[in-house]
Amino acid sequence: MRGLLPLSRGLCALSRAARARAVGFRGGFYGTQSINKAQPSFGLLFDIDGVLVRGRLPIPAAKKAFSKLVNSQGQFVVPVVFVTNAGNCLRQTKAAQLSHILGVQIAPDQVIMSHSPLRMFKKYHNKCVLVSGQGPVLEIAKNLGFNNVISIDMLRESFPLLDMVDHNRRPKLPSSPVGNLPKVEAVVLFGEPIRWETNLQLIIDVLLTGGNLSSVHQTQKTPHLPLLACNMDLIRWLKCCYCLLSRFGHGTFLVCLENIYKKITGEELKYEALMGKPSELTYHFAEYLIRCQAMEREWKNPITSLYAIGDNLMTDIYGANLYNRYLEERLARTNPKAVAKIATAAGSTAAIPEVDEVENMWESEFALPSATSCKSILVCTGVYNPKAEVPTDAHQCIKETVFHGHRDFRFDPALVEPGHIVKDVFEAVEIIFEQEKFSPQ
Ligand SMILES: [Mg+2]
Secondary structure (H helix, E strand, O other), X not given: OXXXXXXXXXXXXXXXXXXXXXXXXXXXXXXXXOOOXXXXXXXEEEXXXXXOXXXXXXOHHHHHHHHHHXXXXXXXXXXXXXXXXXXXXOHHHHHHHHHXXXXXXXXXXXXXXXXXXXXXXXXXXXXXXXXXXXXXXXXXXXXXXXXXXXXXXXXXXXXXXXXXXXXXXXXXXXXXXXXXXXXXXXXXXXXXXXXXXXXXXXXXXXXXXXXXXXXXXXXXXXXXXXXXXXXXXXXXXXXXXOOXXXXXXXXXXXXXXXXXXXXXXXXXXXXXEEEOOOOHHHHHHHHHXXXXXXXXXXXXXXXXXXXXXXXXXXXXXXXXXXXXXXXXXXXXXXXXXXXXXXXXXXXXXXXOOOHHHHHOOOOOHHHOOXXXXXXXXXXXOOOOOOOOOOOOOHHHHOOHHHOOOOOOOOOOHHHHOOOEEEOOHHHHHHHHHHHHOOXXX
């Protein structure tokens, strides 16, 4: 996975001055200004299911928490984004649903779906992209900026002989390709499809033919088409009347695709980008949207602290901790004393690259966060069960053999340890306000 390297320039048209303020980290403003506690220097990332809502009903603590987060004019008093791994609807649909459920006006720009970071991949927006998933995938792709999109169904209709698993869907008579679809140049996996066998077959076909289904499979060692995937959750948790049910998620579909590709070619399937929690890409995007909110509101303090509130250890807590690790390492590179400390601990002075060397790798302001920390807070209103026996050492319970994270995310027990465990989201907000000594005007 190439992470953020291919990022395009600019998500929304910010003025040069606004960008300068948004990327103020380079100017070293933190620690040099007096802190105005009536204005926030922190932002909040809320998971949705199990934290704010259960199904279509609000969790009572969420309404209480939002009464602290919104002023009498209905405006947020701190920057807030909602980060979900859901991906089968438009962000404006999710914003409208949340506004209705929570009774607070939430803008589409505050909602980050698993596919939202695709807005940054402008270099693919004019290429012919095959999309896989369910729901309004063509509309979602268009909304993200893609202009030349084809679906699995369109591909199947043009090449009816390729989808052969379901005997009832096979063409009754010999048929040749119909239609004239352009050559596929990249593949975007939005979420788990309905007919897995069809999607697996046609995606493998596209990868092995370089996007031209009229040609034969090439299984020798050549790079395959760029592949971008959203939502790596191996399982989805569904609340039924008596328990939580774990069902296959998009991560399971990716496991199938990766293994089929490897079995056929002997090579690893490689992703251009993986997004959705716990990917750092999603947190970079969240941090950027939080900075934009602070700028729009003309809050003067840089947003230096982020708090991510969630109910899932493997996505919300792992993701927040992983991003926090990135922010700490980045901060260390800018701080000679911290560099020396890390270098001493590592027994070397050569391990840490110069900050300019690293920052030159990034192509846009997304890579220049003002945040210096991202703290994780686990709530007990969702999939996390505080009554389950909690071992004192994460090594005891989470063995690498049952690690449910994605193949490309390394196993590390420290990443699933929350900064705080609280009863619910109201308690989380109270703790954050107390830690930040924040009292809205
Ligand atoms: Mg959740």
